[in-house]
């Protein structure tokens with residue numbers, strides 16, 4: 461039986477004025493000043509609009525946003541465990557489909573979005589996210605990446621860069637660079653392992669229209685989609701809170717981060733700099749890197765240069781091999 465699920469059509473926006481002006485992430489949260497993930501949430505919620513359900517696995521965007529029955533979400537929002545955002549979203553999506561099939565619900569199919577931290581998506585939340593994608597649920601899974609387990613005091617995660625000082629990777633005599641491992645490459649893990657996923661993209665909070673349109677595009681697919689978004693964290697990265705946007709912009713300008721779309725097997729990089737800046741331009745304002753010596757920065761620059769080569773060749777950035 462063919463069911464009309466009344467999926468929403470979100471057209472691409474030429475400007476912010478062209479999309480719904482109403483905010484869906486409103487004042488009333490308790491995140492740090494200059495919090496990148498909070499701005500990230502606001503942009504995603506604005507892009508998705510009022511017929512949206514957010515699933516929020518435990519992390520800063522749950523704990524600092526939802527205290528004593530007060531949240532900044534003007535749309536439906538449910539807390540999930542840090543491990544099971546994908547499973548909770550799967551259940552919500554399946555319930556709407558069954559209700560539509562049984563003619564118990566005939567409104568628009570809600571945008572179902574998991575908004576998970578790096579821990580809640582590609583580390584501790586990985587199995588539930590992967591299961592959701594494998595089973596072909598119509599859910600947009602977003603990883604807002606602040607490159608640490610921020611909420612519990614800035615512990616290292618698999619996206620924390622090489623050389624970063626976190627509470628679990630403090631630099632010292634034995635390990636002067638702090639974190640010794642290079643990060644997992646998140647989008648490739650999703651693309652490589654999930655045949656039902658037809659759209660994966662990356663963006664940052666410094667590219668707001670790009671971000672909005674990638675959200676709207678991802679929501680237009682009838683199956684699972686994934687967005688990886690860089691959301692600088694002034695507390696964890698130890699930079700002046702007025703520099704949040706600047707940090708995300710510099711990440712792209714130095715090649716520490718690349719924005720792209722991957723649609724049905726085809727890569728398209730966006731915001732590619734004509735000439736990349738040295739990574740130290742990005743690192744010098746972040747206290748998490750201040751202990752690094754020239755040899756560590758050179759090691760990181762070599763890692764980034766390899767990635768830049770892939771961007772210029774318009775091919776996939778591979779999952780990194782161990783570099784020690």
Ligand SMILES: Cc1ncc(C[n+]2csc(CCOP(=O)(O)OP(=O)(O)O)c2C)c(N)n1
Pocket residue numbers: 497518519520521542543576577578579580581606608609610611612617
């Ligand atoms: C099973 C489980 N282990 C550990 C925790 C403790 N915990 C709460 S929030 C958090 C950090 C989450 O990191 P991330 O998903 O990256 O989100 P962020 O806090 O950085 O926004 C951790 C480890 C938990 N809530 N549940």
Ligand code: SF4
Pocket residue numbers: 490491492493494495496497498520524606610611692693694695696
């Ligand atoms: S620790 Fe970082 S992610 Fe968490 S609320 Fe503060 S700035 Fe935001």
Ligand SMILES: [Mg+2]
Pocket residue numbers: 519577578579604605606607608609610617
């Ligand atoms: Mg995090």
